[in-house]
Amino acid sequence: MTKILTPIDEFDVVTRDGLWMTAADAERVTGWTLKPEGMCRAEACVAMPASAVKGTEVDVEAFWTKLGGPVIASEARDVWALGAPADERNAALEGLQAPDFTLPDIDGTPRSLSQLRGQKVFVATWASW
Amino acid sequence: MWQALYDELKDKNFMVVAVAEESRGADHARPWIEQAKSSYWQLVDTEHRLEDLYNLVNVPQAIWIDEQGRIVRPPETAGSTDHFRRMDLKTRTMSPEDQAERLAAREAYLDAVRAWVNTGKHALPADAARAGLPKVTPQIAEARVRFRLGVWLRAHGSTVEGDRQMNEAINLHPESWSLWRQAADLDEVGKASGPDFWKRVQALGERPYYPPPKL
Numbered sequence: 002m003t004k005i006l007t008p009i010d011e012f013d014v015v016t017r018d019g020l021w022m023t024a025a026d027a028e029r030v031t032g033w034t035l036k037p038e039g040m041c042r043a044e045a046c047v048a049m050p051a052s053a054v055k056g057t058e059v060d061v062e063a064f065w066t067k068l069g070g071p072v073i074a075s076e077a078r079d080v081w082a083l084g085a086p087a088d089e090r091n092a093a094l095e096g097l098q099a100p101d102f103t104l105p106d107i108d109g110t111p112r113s114l115s116q117l118r119g120q121k122v123f124v125a126t127w128a129s130w
Numbered sequence: 131m132w133q134a135l136y137d138e139l140k141d142k143n144f145m146v147v148a149v150a151e152e153s154r155g156a157d158h159a160r161p162w163i164e165q166a167k168s169s170y171w172q173l174v175d176t177e178h179r180l181e182d183l184y185n186l187v188n189v190p191q192a193i194w195i196d197e198q199g200r201i202v203r204p205p206e207t208a209g210s211t212d213h214f215r216r217m218d219l220k221t222r223t224m225s226p227e228d229q230a231e232r233l234a235a236r237e238a239y240l241d242a243v244r245a246w247v248n249t250g251k252h253a254l255p256a257d258a259a260r261a262g263l264p265k266v267t268p269q270i271a272e273a274r275v276r277f278r279l280g281v282w283l284r285a286h287g288s289t290v291e292g293d294r295q296m297n298e299a300i301n302l303h304p305e306s307w308s309l310w311r312q313a314a315d316l317d318e319v320g321k322a323s324g325p326d327f328w329k330r331v332q333a334l335g336e337r338p339y340y341p342p343p344k345l
Contacts (some may be wrong), residue, residue, distance in 0.1 A: 005281075005304045006278055006279060006282055008179065008182055008183075008274075008278070009179060011282075017179040020166040028167070032290055044230050045196075049140075051272045057322070064175060069268075069335050070271070070275075070322065071268070071271050071272040071274075071276075072275075073238065073275050073276055073279050073295070075279065075288070075291065076291060077281060080279065080282060082276070082278050082279040083275070083283070084143065084180065084271050084272065084274050084275025084276045084278070085271060085274070086175070086271060087266040087268045087271040090182075090185065090266040090271065091263075091265060091266050092181070094184070094201070094204075094262065094266075095260050095265050095332055097197055097200050097201045097256055097259055097260060098201075099193065099195045099199050099200065099201050100183040100184065102179060102180055103181055104149065104174065104179065105173065105174055105182070106172055106173055106174070106301060107156055107159070107160055107164075107174060107269060109156070109215065112147075112171055112173055114147070114195070114199075115199070116325055117147070118198075118199050118236050119143070119197050120143045120144060120145045120196075120197060120245065120270055121142075121143060121144045121145070121194070121195070121196055121197060121247055122144075122145050122146075122147060122195040123132070123135075123137050123144070123145070123146045123147070123192060123193075123194060123195075123196065124147045124149065124180075124193045125132065125146070125147070125149070125190050125208045125244060125330070126148075126149050126150075126175075126180065126181070126186060126189045126191050126192075126208075126220075127131065127148060127150055127151070127162075127190050128150060128152055128186035128188050128189045128308070128311070128312070128315075129150070129152060129154075129158060129159060129162055129315075130309050130312060130314070130315035130319075130323070
């Protein structure tokens with residue numbers, strides 16, 4: 002099993018030769034679906050080079066790189082992290098719709114920004130350090 | 131930290147969400163959170179997800195979000211000032227004048243939040259809010275993912291490799307105080323405000339550590 006970290010989640014996935022995995026796992030991890038046109042999410046499709054698709058398997062490292070997102074592996078290549086593409090972050094922020102997030106409170110209860118729709122919200126960071 | 135403000139404004143359709151950027155985890159943040167006795171949300175962000183989503187670089191930073199979920203003020207320093215840079219490092223005290231100025235700046239910031247909640251003042255029009263957003267560069271995006279991997283590796287026993295990823299993240303995004311200070315704290319509690327921190331602060335020269343909000 003390979004551990005894959007995404008900006009908001011983590012997955013255990015069967016992979017080979019890096020991040021080759023079934024299209025079903027690729028969809029679970031990335032949210033993008035393999036179609037004849039390429040990897041698709043909602044209306045958008047990213048054409049995939051023939052070298053990055055074999056039957057029902059996808060090279061997620063190649064896909065994520067093509068999407069413009071950083072891909073970093075641990076030395077043992079057993080833990081991989083997929084980062085959000087810079088363009089995607091900028092587009093989301095410039096749209097000014099506050100990106101939703103879900104984080105636990107001190108008792109572990111998950112709380113989402115979207116639960117507060119209809120109120121003015123002051124989000125402030127702090128740290129012990 | 132925000133309890134008085136929240137108590138004053140909570141009946142006006144207002145919420146405070148305090149997010150601890152704390153890779154040591156919830157238990158490490160717990161004493162501060164319990165001491166704060168807050169009735170607003172206190173969330174724990176071990177992976178610094180909020181900093182990734184909103185392109186944050188320091189604490190405290192705040193984002194103002196209106197009833198429709200729109201950002202009406204981009205990330206800015208939330209009430210802190212640079213007066214600490216002039217403190218006497220031996221006694222860890224500030225001059226009375228600096229203390230007074232610091233308090234006044236904090237009060238002015240809280241007044242701005244009050245005015246926003248009461249009258250809508252200080253909410254920026256879309257183009258101004260957009261203009262205040264710092265750009266995410268490919269280097270910052272890579273710094274975030276290396277930091278994420280570093281936190282994970284450290285939490286799973288690979289301290290040396292985790293530190294290596296974090297150091298690469300810091301080199302890729304040197305403007306982020308949060309990345310540097312969190313990594314220093316994971317190395318050793320207290321290091322984030324130790325001699326290396328002060329050296330980095332001094333290296334800023336005329337540049338601000340806490341850029342003042344443009345209210």
